Amino acid sequence: MRAWQLAILRFAVTLDNADRLAILAIAHQIDGLAPKRDGQPDFNFFRRTSAELCAAILRPGELTATLLRQYLVRIDDDRLRRAFAAAVEVSQPKVSSVSKPIKRDDESWRGLALRGNDLR
Template identity: 40%
Template sequence: MASEPDAARPSGSHMLQSTEEPQRLLRAWQLAVLRFAVTLDEPDRLNVVALATELDRLGGRRELDDTLHFFRRSSSRLCAAIHGQQQNADATLDGFFSQIEEPRLRLAFAAAIGMTHSAPVTPGVRSKLRADLFKGLTARRPVSL
């Protein structure tokens, strides 16, 4: 059976797709920046720029002379900072780092650029991790040696 056309789908699933797509694209852009930070290869830089163009396009159709190209400008600054070709590279890299919500991606980016500091783990998260450390294990009696 052929799949249903988009018009036949419930509007709720269409709304879900429309809100998820920018998030997926943003994550792909962040991963592309990470890849460029690791490889420093020109094709990876071009991939960052291509994804930035797509993100800027999500804001709607704009005139060619419009200066509202946030992701393309950010990508240029980030790539230059990663290459060490920007005067305020640390501030640019710190700004990008602070925007990354995914902890693993944040740590990977910090390692890729040689960042010596990272955002502290919130105390609630750390204590919850420790509290769940032995969850699910059967209790044992102490063993005497």
């Protein structure tokens, strides 16, 4: 998976046809790992996605920017995500905070006796 992502980054930087072919070769290998029916591979996610990403990188536009942002969300390595976003000149999606603010009340101490040196 990492080799595929790095190959896509390399293509985004170089726009070289040899790098595009390397992406497709890696995608073919990954798709080939899925079980086959009747001798033919059913799974073609990586080949299809690779072709779409390469086309989006070569012909940037508003519609392709959405595809590139969707791919960015799937990249789990932060450095790789930032490098790819810079290479294709697409802003990274904003990550919203999942955690809730800390509740700062003293309800947890209700009912407990105060100590002599407590100033509450």
